[in-house]
Amino acid sequence: MKSPASLLLAAVLAASAVPLLAQQGAAPAAGASAPAPATPGPAAATPAPAAPAAVAAPSTVDVAQGEQRYAAVCAACHGADGNSGTPANPKLAQQHPEYIVKQLQEFKSGKRPSPIMQGFAAQLTEADMKNIAAFLGAKKFKAGFARDKELVALGEKIYRGGIQSRQVAACAGCHSPNGAGIPSQFPRVAGQHADYTASQLVAFRDGVRKNSPQMSQIANRLNDREIRAVSDYIAGLR
Ligand code: HEC
Ligand code: HEC
Numbered sequence: 001m002k003s004p005a006s007l008l009l010a011a012v013l014a015a016s017a018v019p020l021l022a023q024q025g026a027a028p029a030a031g032a033s034a035p036a037p038a039t040p041g042p043a044a045a046t047p048a049p050a051a052p053a054a055v056a057a058p059s060t061v062d063v064a065q066g067e068q069r070y071a072a073v074c075a076a077c078h079g080a081d082g083n084s085g086t087p088a089n090p091k092l093a094q095q096h097p098e099y100i101v102k103q104l105q106e107f108k109s110g111k112r113p114s115p116i117m118q119g120f121a122a123q124l125t126e127a128d129m130k131n132i133a134a135f136l137g138a139k140k141f142k143a144g145f146a147r148d149k150e151l152v153a154l155g156e157k158i159y160r161g162g163i164q165s166r167q168v169a170a171c172a173g174c175h176s177p178n179g180a181g182i183p184s185q186f187p188r189v190a191g192q193h194a195d196y197t198a199s200q201l202v203a204f205r206d207g208v209r210k211n212s213p214q215m216s217q218i219a220n221r222l223n224d225r226e227i228r229a230v231s232d233y234i235a236g237l238r
Pocket of ligand 2: 090102158159168169170171172173174175185186187188189197200201211212214215218230231
């Protein structure tokens with residue numbers, strides 16, 4: 001009595017398996033003849049544009065968003081157009097975006113210590129940093145003036161020729177003769193407030209700012225008078 005039942009079951013299973021196997025077996029054939037359904041693929045085309053868009057979105061710089069963010073948080077100290085009027089707060093206008101992003105990342109991580117900037121940088125995402133940097137990079141810097149007639153000649157000498165006896169390389173070699181820097185590698189220094197520039201050279205020299213071995217090595221070899229002189233000269237560069 002079992003055997004007819006199990007035969008019937010086997011028959012049922014076999015019957016249901018046949019169409020299944022047939023479908024599976026047919027699948028490759030259908031796939032091969034399926035360029036028809038696959039190619040017209042509005043369905044296949046939709047994921048394609050969607051994927052690049054999703055990938056591109058984070059790297060697309062949104063200058064308007066950067067401007068908004070900058071105006072709300074940063075402009076109070078760095079000036080509406082990035083030309084801060086306060087000697088302790090650096091001018092940021094026309095600075096290379098890569099340099100600005102690097103500094104913001106390093107303020108955030110603490111690699112460049114600043115009790116003031118760490119908190120502001122901490123609130124920025126990578127995208128915010130890039131957006132703000134793009135906004136600032138497109139602003140025009142306003143030059144300043146050298147103030148110390150006695151020191152400015154020494155400053156010019158150091159900036160253009162370095163100090164050979166102490167193996168101080170000419171600043172112009174990296175920051176360019178007019179102080180505009182070299183995009184993405186060496187920051188713009190021209191027109192910067194002398195107080196700020198001097199404070200950074202002292203910070204490099206004293207090991208407080210440790211985010212550039214090149215600059216630490218150079219600043220290590222400058223005395224206070226030379227720092228004041230070259231900072232004053234840089235303020236007048238344009
Ligand atoms: C309360 C004033 C203040 C505010 C607000 C402020 N900053 Fe600063 N920022 C400073 C000071 C002071 C420094 C110099 C820090 C140091 O001594 O290293 C600085 C330095 C920087 C630097 C480094 C510049 C360079 O030449 O290396 C960048 C970039 C910067 N700030 C961007 C921003 C951005 C972007 C915001 C807004 C999210 C902002 N700051 C908000 C005061 C401020
Ligand atoms: C070998 C290349 C090189 C030379 C030479 C050089 N610098 Fe720099 N300098 C750099 C780099 C790179 C940075 C960016 C550091 C960073 O990423 O934070 C920098 C940054 C600076 C900064 C900080 C700018 C800011 O906005 O905070 C100042 C100021 C500066 N340099 C002044 C000088 C002076 C003055 C001299 C000459 C005595 C000089 N540099 C020579 C490579 C150089």
